[in-house]
Amino acid sequence: xxxxxxxxxxxxxxxxARDFGGQSALANLSLxxxxxxxxxxxxxxxxxxxxxxxxxxxxxxxxxxRILMDGRQIDRLPPEKRGFGMVFQNYALFxxxxxxxxxxxxxxxxxxxxxxxxxxxAEAIELVQLGPHARKLPGQMSGGQQQRxxxxxxxxxxxxxxxxxxxxxxxxxxxxxxxxxxIRRLHQSLGLTTIYVTHDQEEALSLADRLVVLRQGExxxxxxxxDLHEHPANWHVADFMGYRNLLDGVVEQSRGGSAxxxxxxxxxxxxxxxxxxPGDAVKVGIRPxxxxxxxxxxxxxxxxxxxxxxxxxxxxxxxxxxxxRTDAGQALHIRTHRRAEPGQRIIVSxxxxxxxxxxxxxxxxxxxxxxxxxxxx
Ligand SMILES: Nc1ncnc2c1ncn2[C@@H]1O[C@H](COP(=O)(O)OP(=O)(O)OP(=O)(O)O)[C@@H](O)[C@H]1O
Numbered sequence: 001x002x003x004x005x006x007x008x009x010x011x012x013x014x015x016x017a018r019d020f021g022g023q024s025a026l027a028n029l030s031l032x033x034x035x036x037x038x039x040x041x042x043x044x045x046x047x048x049x050x051x052x053x054x055x056x057x058x059x060x061x062x063x064x065x066r067i068l069m070d071g072r073q074i075d076r077l078p079p080e081k082r083g084f085g086m087v088f089q090n091y092a093l094f095x096x097x098x099x100x101x102x103x104x105x106x107x108x109x110x111x112x113x114x115x116x117x118x119x120x121x122a123e124a125i126e127l128v129q130l131g132p133h134a135r136k137l138p139g140q141m142s143g144g145q146q147q148r149x150x151x152x153x154x155x156x157x158x159x160x161x162x163x164x165x166x167x168x169x170x171x172x173x174x175x176x177x178x179x180x181x182x183i184r185r186l187h188q189s190l191g192l193t194t195i196y197v198t199h200d201q202e203e204a205l206s207l208a209d210r211l212v213v214l215r216q217g218e219x220x221x222x223x224x225x226x227d228l229h230e231h232p233a234n235w236h237v238a239d240f241m242g243y244r245n246l247l248d249g250v251v252e253q254s255r256g257g258s259a260x261x262x263x264x265x266x267x268x269x270x271x272x273x274x275x276x277x278p279g280d281a282v283k284v285g286i287r288p289x290x291x292x293x294x295x296x297x298x299x300x301x302x303x304x305x306x307x308x309x310x311x312x313x314x315x316x317x318x319x320x321x322x323x324x325r326t327d328a329g330q331a332l333h334i335r336t337h338r339r340a341e342p343g344q345r346i347i348v349s350x351x352x353x354x355x356x357x358x359x360x361x362x363x364x365x366x367x368x369x370x371x372x373x374x375x376x377x
Contacts, residue, residue, distance in 0.1 A: 007035050007160065008035055008069050008070050008160050008161075008193075009034070009035055009070050010032055010033065010034055010035070010069075010070060011032075011033040011067070011068070011069050011161065011193070012031075012032050012033075012066075012067070012068040012069075012071075013029050013030055013031045013032075013033075013056075013065070013067055014030055014065050014066045014067070014068065015028045015029070015030055015064060015065035015066075016028075016029040016030070016052070016055055016062055016064070016065035016066070016067060016075075017029070017062060017063055017064030017065050018048075018051050018052075018055055018060060018062060018063050018064075019063045019064075024217050025048050025051040025217050026048040026051045026052050026055065026214075026217045027064075027217050027218050028064075028065070028218065028219065029052055029065070029212075029214075029219055030065075030219070031212060031219075031222060033193065033195070034193075035191075035193055036191045036192075036193055037193055037194075037209050037210065038187050038193075038194045038196065038207060038208050038209045038210075039194070039195050039196065039208055039209065039210050039211070039212060040195075040196045040197075040198060040203075040204035040207060040208035040210075040211045040212070041053065041195065041196070041197045041198075041212050041214060042198060042199070042201060042204040042211050042212065042213050042214070042240060043199065043213055043214035043215055043220075043240075044199055044215070045199060046216075047214040047215050047216060047217065048214050048216070048217040049165075049197040049198075049199070049214060050165055050197060051217070052197075052214070053163050053165050053195065053197050055067075055075075056084070056161070056163060056195065057079055057082065057084055057086055057163050058075075058077060058078055058079035058081075058082050058084075059079055061075075062075050069160070082161075083157070083159055083160065084159050084160065084161045084162065084163055085154030085155060085157055085159035085161070085162040085163065085192075086154060086162075086163050086164075086165075087147070087150050087151055087154050087162065087163070087164040087165070087167045088150070088165050088166075088167070089165055089166040089167060089169050089170055090170065091138070091143075091146045091147055091149070091150045091170075092150065093138040093146060093149055093150060093153075094138075095137065095138050095139055096137070097137070097138075098134070098135050098136060098137060099125065099130060099133055099134050099135070099136055099137075099138070099141075099149050100121055100125065100134045100135065102138070102149055102153055103121045103124050103125065103149065103152050103153045103156050104117050104121045104156075105153070106153060106156065106157045107120060107121070107156060107157065110157075120156050121156060123156075124152040124153075124155060124156040125152060127152065127155070127186065127189075127190075128148040128149070128151055128152045128182070128186070129148070130145060130148055130149065130152065133145060142175075143170055143171050143172075143175065144171055144175040144178065144179055147167055147168070147170075147171065147179060148179075148182070150167070151167070151182075151183070151186065155186065155190060155192060159192075160193065161193050161194070161195065162192050162193070162194045162195070163194075163195050163197075164183075164194065164195070164196045164197065165197045166197055166198055166199070167179075167183070167196075168180065168198075168200075168203065169198075169200075176203075180203060180206060180207060183196075183207060184206070184207055187207075196208065201240045201241065201242070204225075205225045205229070208225065209224065210222060210223060210224055211223065211224075211225060211228055213228065213236070213237050213240055215236050220233060220234060220236055220237050221233040221234075221237045228240075228241050229241050229242070231273075232285070232356070232358075233273075234358055234359070235283040235285060235358040235360070238283075238285040238356060238358065242287050242288075243285035243286065243287050243356070244287065244288050244333045245284070245285065245286040245287070245288065245291070245332060245333050246283045246284070246285050247263045247264075247268070247283065247284040247286070247330060248263070248281070248282075248283060248360070249261035249262055249263035249264075249268065249281075249282055249283070249284050250262050250279060250280065250281060250282070251276050251277060251278050251279060251280045251282055251357075252267060252278060253278055254272070254276050254277060254278065257271055257272060257273070258270070258271055258272070258352070259271075259272045259276055259282070259357045261282055261284050261357055263284055263330060264326055264328035264329060264330035265326075265328045266304075266306050266326065266328070266330075267304070268284050268304045268306075268350070268355060269304055269352045269355065270284060270285075270286075270352055270354075270355025270356055270357045271352070271353065271355070271356060271357065272356065272357035272358070274357070274358060274359040276357065276359055280359065280360075281360040281361075282357050282358060282359060282360055283357075283358045283360055284355060284356070284357055284358075285355070285356040285357075285358060286350050286354065286355050286356075287354070288321065288333040288334050288335040289335040290350055290351070290354035290355075291332065291333075291334040291335070291336070291348050291349070291350050292336070292348070292349045292350070293322075293334065293336050293338045293340065293346050293347065293348060293349075294347040294348070294349045295347070296347065297347055302351055302352055302353070303349045303350065303351050303352065304349065304350050304352065304355065305347050305348065305349045306326055306330075306332065306347070306348045306349075307326065307327065307345065307346075307347055307348075308324035308325055308326045308327075308332055308345075308346055308347075308348050309324060309325055309327075309343065309344070309345055309346070310322055310323075310324045310340045310341060310342050310343065310344045310345075310346055311323050311324060311325055311331075311342060312342065313339075313340055313341065313342060316335075318337070319335050319336060319337055320335070320336055320337070320338070320339065320340065321333070321334070321335055322334040322335075322336055322340050322346075324340075324346060324348060332348055334348060
């Protein structure tokens with residue numbers, strides 16, 4: 001297949017920053033990207049994801065830092081000189097041009113010979129499986145099909161880097177899943193280096209080799225999906241990684257990486273990387289799947305148990321999502337194979353090793369995010 005990316009070895013973002021009228025939208029983004037990597041920028045609305053992408057594309061000048069490609073500074077180059085492929089949420093196709101012509105457009109602008117354009121467009125159409133639709137106009141196709149055209153239009157140019165800004169957010173849930181697989185397949189078969197912006201943690205986890213979690217323009221953590229899932233640097237990252245229970249509490253005692261925290265009157269023990277001390281406000285992070293429903297109270301050293309009353313039960317395929325409340329009013333989210341009924345009294349248990357304790361303030365404690373900014377692939 002001749003749709004192969006123009007290769008670079010490394011793309012280096014060094015303390016990239018962007019202010020708007022004195023307000024920081026992105027600060028100190030440092031990242032080293034290797035050829036062929038799939039990186040997801042993940043974070044809530046307004047955290048600076050699109051700003052980062054636009055800085056990379058050359059659509060926004062930096063107000064600080066540098067971008068180097070194989071050691072050459074590229075952050076002053078206009079977008080067309082960087083030659084990165086862009087895929088946006090709203091597809092941004094030419095409505096009056098057919099699928100074929102939309103895909104051919106960039107090649108024509110670059111004055112690629114006609115015969116070559118024909119072959120490359122045909123290949124790109126085959127790659128995104130749009131053969132039967134080649135002569136249609138964008139308006140005659142579904143959202144998913146239009147997004148395939150947008151992707152084909154980006155990859156046909158063999159860009160060194162493809163930038164995708166929430167490309168699936170306008171699609172319905174089923175199509176989103178299909179297109180996710182499609183994007184992964186394309187990435188694997190073409191070896192395209194990709195930076196993908198999303199606020200959807202599941203999408204980021206399933207697609208990316210590495211994730212960059214942003215909050216208020218600052219990097220919180222950079223790592224593989226597994227790193228972030230198992231060792232979130234702070235409660236904000238934990239929140240994104242499925243720690244649905246983030247319970248406010250106060251440290252009772254702390255020793256050697258383990259802390260016992262009073263949460264609504266109950267002591268919960270877990271591990272911590274933050275230098276927390278008795279009296280500190282903390283958040284206790286527990287994933288719903290790490291809670292168990294026990295038959296009876298037992299005196300096990302390795303487990304915390306809480307009595308609660310079931311409020312809501314949702315059947316979710318092979319499991320139940322249970323929402324329960326302790327007598328002191330603390331809501332708990334549990335995933336379990338056990339059937340439970342609203343109103344039922346249950347004993348909820350969590351093994352200490354599955355419980356994480358985080359400093360409440362993101363500015364105090366170990367600046368784990370900052371340490372991890374300069375992550376190597
Ligand atoms: N052109 C602009 N002028 C002023 N402020 C801006 C501009 N563009 C972005 N901002 C601000 O910068 C911050 C980051 O915005 P950005 O669009 O990068 O966030 P995002 O994470 O992509 O959000 P979303 O997911 O909602 O698109 C926000 O506070 C936003 O209001």
